Amino acid sequence: MSKDANKPGAGGTRKTLSFKKLQQASILILLAVLCAFASFRSPTFFSWTNLVDNLLTNAAALGIIAIGMTFVMIAGGFDLSVASNTAVCSVVLVLTMDGLSSYGTVVAISAALLLTAMVGIGLGAINGVLIARVGVNPFVVTLSTMLVFRGIALILTRGGQAKQVADIALRNKFSWIYDAQIPIFGQSYQISMPIVIFLLVFGIGTYLLRFTRFGHYIFAIGGNEEAAWLAGVNTHRIKMITYVLCGLTCAIAAAIFLAMTATAQAESHMGKELDVIASVIVGGTPLGGGSGGLTATLTGVLLLRVIDNLLTQFSVGAEYRKVVTGLIIVIVVTVDVLAKKRSRK
Amino acid sequence: MSENDSEILCMQDIVKEFSGTRVLDLVDFDVHSGEVHALIGENGAGKSTLMNVLAGRFDDYRGRIRFDGRDVRICNPRQGRDMGIAVIYQELSVLPNFTVAENIMLGDEKARHWIRKMDRASISAGASRAIEYLRFDLDPDEPVSRLSKARQCLVEIAGAVRRNVKLLVFDEPTASLGSEDIDKLFQVIKDLRDKGLAIVYISHRLGELPLIADRVTVLRDGKVVGTKNISECEISDLTRMMLGHDLGEIFPEKKNHPGKTILKINSLSSPGVFENISFELHEGEILGIAGLVGSGRTEIVRAIFGTAKACGEVEFRGKPIPVRSPHQCRSLGIGMVPENRKLEGNITGRPVCENLNISILERLAGAFGFQSPRRLVNRAQCMIERMSVDPPDLKMEIQSLSGGNQQKVVVGRWLAADSNVIIFDEPTQGIDVGTKAQMYRLIMDLACEGKAIILISSELIEISKLADRILIIRNGRLVREMPGTETNEDELFAECAGKDKG
Secondary structure (H helix, E strand, O other): OOHHHHOOOOOOOOOOOHHHHHHHHHHHHHHHHHHHHHHHHOOOOOOHHHHHHHHHHHHHHHHHHHHHHHHHHHOOOOOOOHHHHHHHHHHHHHHHHHHHHHHOHHHHHHHHHHHHHHHHHHHHHHHHHHHHHHOOOHHHHHHHHHHHHHHHHHHHOOOOOOEEOOOHHHHHHHOHHHHOEEEEEOOOEEEEHHHHHHHHHHHHHHHHHHHEHHHHHHHHHHHOHHHHHHOOOOHHHHHHHHHHHHHHHHHHHHHHHHHHHOEEOOOOOOOHHHHHHHHHHHHOOOOOOOOOOHHHHHHHHHHHHHHHHHHHHOOOOHHHHHHHHHHHHHHHHHHHHHHHHHHHO | OHHHHOEEEEEEEEEEEEOOEEEEEEEEEEEEOOOEEEEEEOOOOOHHHHHHHHHOOOOOOEEEEEEOOEEEOOOOHHHHHHHOEEEEOOOOOOOOOOEHHHHHOOOOOOOOOOOOEOOHHHHHHHHHHHHHHHOOOOOOOOEHHHOOHHHHHHHHHHHHHHOOOOEEEEEOOOOOOOHHHHHHHHHHHHHHHHOOOEEEEEOOOHHHHHHHOOEEEEEEOOEEEEEEEHHHOOHHHHHHHHHOOOOOOOOOOOOOOOOOEEEEEEEEEEOOOEEEEEEEEEOOOEEEEEEOOOOOHHHHHHHHHOOOOOEEEEEEOOEEOOOOOHHHHHHHOEEEEOOOHHHHHOOOOOEHHHHHHOOOHHHHOOHHHOOOHHHHHHHHHHHHHHOOOOOOOOOOEHHHOOHHHHHHHHHHHHHHOOOOEEEEEOOOOOOOHHHHHHHHHHHHHHHHOOOEEEEEOOOHHHHHHHOOEEEEEEOOEEEEEEEHHHOOHHHHHHHHHOOOOO
């Protein structure tokens, strides 16, 4: 068996469409051009501080959610509730740490993390049950749960007060999740904890998606759910698990956000679900699923981050940043549609 | 006795109801290993429902099923599959984003646990084994989206055979295949039968049954009319059993008289699809376009109707149509009954009335675009009567009608729009013989009224019996024009396939 045939891009992205590769390449080229332009205009762009500390560390939390979202979207689904889910998770995290602070920092933090993970999974499971078992449209389900989850976060914070862990020792200990630096080339080249967590999730996600039967079936469902079902694939369970995983990534992201800001706000991350979906789509996982992957999502996340970073460096206002981001999404998706049309002829 | 020993499936007293209507009424059906058992009947006779019971699509049927010597109840597709039953549906269920091998092995990927590493080598190996066993010409690593429909069908067959199926059901496999592919498919089916599989073959084309089937069961209105050996019965017997009465001549007498030119096509080309197509169409004429599937015949009429891009000129009553679009064509009075009824013909989920009126809403509108419901209903009522749509219920959602009646609604829409040119692309695909006869009569009547008709069909007998002139399209080129009166099916096929093959 040649090595090539075993190479993933699992379940079909491999050889399927060469223009897909072209599109992937074009995004990478766009990314490279932008970086080159950035370093030309601003010498600090390629500095370790800017690249790693600003760019990647800030991208990590949303990037982790984007990984969960990729699972959902390859299977043809959709999740609008991720930002609300993250808000609920960070509120739960603060509340439990506060409640358990008398048991010592280790107990408080680990118990709180465990509970939060369960909350994230549970909220994802609610989406999963309604979509996979009952069969309600994912857009409708997650639009409603987006509101419901946000409401729950508001209720838990008694109407939206910012919540902080009262115990300062505990708070400092917890911020390790954001602040810790792991040296890779001596002291001057370190990477932060969020990046490490991102890489870990990325690695596990890639393994699941590319090498396991579970990942294979995710692609199968995105390609033709009915056919997969008729072939005996337990499509309901697989879809359910994608939403659960997506919920789990929200919980992980919530921990990173909380470590960063030390406060949980019920109204945080509003609208971020669209950023997440945007980076997945820009990366190359289509609405409707069936192809795509985590490397694609990574390029999507990076592209949007680099653009944002660039515009910040040139002190372009937030309003223009939104316009530019929107345009990029439209352009990338339009190019994709045109390429598909051409290849069909 | 030996025949009884090989009985693999025996269905007895099967009853299935959809919201109170009995679709299957005490149906008995049995199949032996190593035989091809054809199942025929008009649309809505219950063939597909019976096979869906077998595939495990319903869990609320009544009756007894004995499969492979055991009494079974099949409540979901997985059970049916595990027992060794596979259904190849007309709308193929392959995964376009997977390779041939991945499709063949779907559902049986080896891994110790869903979260453990999947064994990709075993996928390739298993698929290659199946392909070799069947002697199919398939590349395991090719993406399925690149294969033709006929070859996608082979992928499905290989997938089923690989799972050690004992019973393989084909639900109208030839409906969308060209003649050449049909021959190949028949060979495949015969090979499978000789390997000892039991095969159920559902079809509308009675003509192909003697070529392929050993026995035939006829269903009518959810009941079994009879089961016969194919060698012992004539096609006319089968037709009578299906319809409950004699059909008479299905093709109407030619009595239309072509008049002056209404549509003129001048060197229409679309690179890589068809080239330099020129012809004229006259009032009151039926122009047949014959060609193999993939020869470009559909693309040509789509280009005329403006749904596909092409360069060249189209003149309507001597005036060129500058920009062609379906909208433009409708206002000139050109209508098209598209090939894919389900996807392109009707608006699923909307009632018959709306589907009939959709092309003339602007014309029926009163002041400020107000649509008078009464006027819409009256107009639709007229059409429904003229087309004898059954049941004549305007409020019914279009997809609850049988295929043939849905097709009548599509045709009725263009009649309502007073079209002078109507393009029929495979108008009788997947409709039963009774409705087919009605469709032929309708086409002839329209021509007699002076409407110009373009008729595309894979069933060459339709073209040879109905058309006044026939254009032969081969590989995107107009190779010959012949008068319709002097030809027959076989001669047409030889023309379409190319002389060397004929």
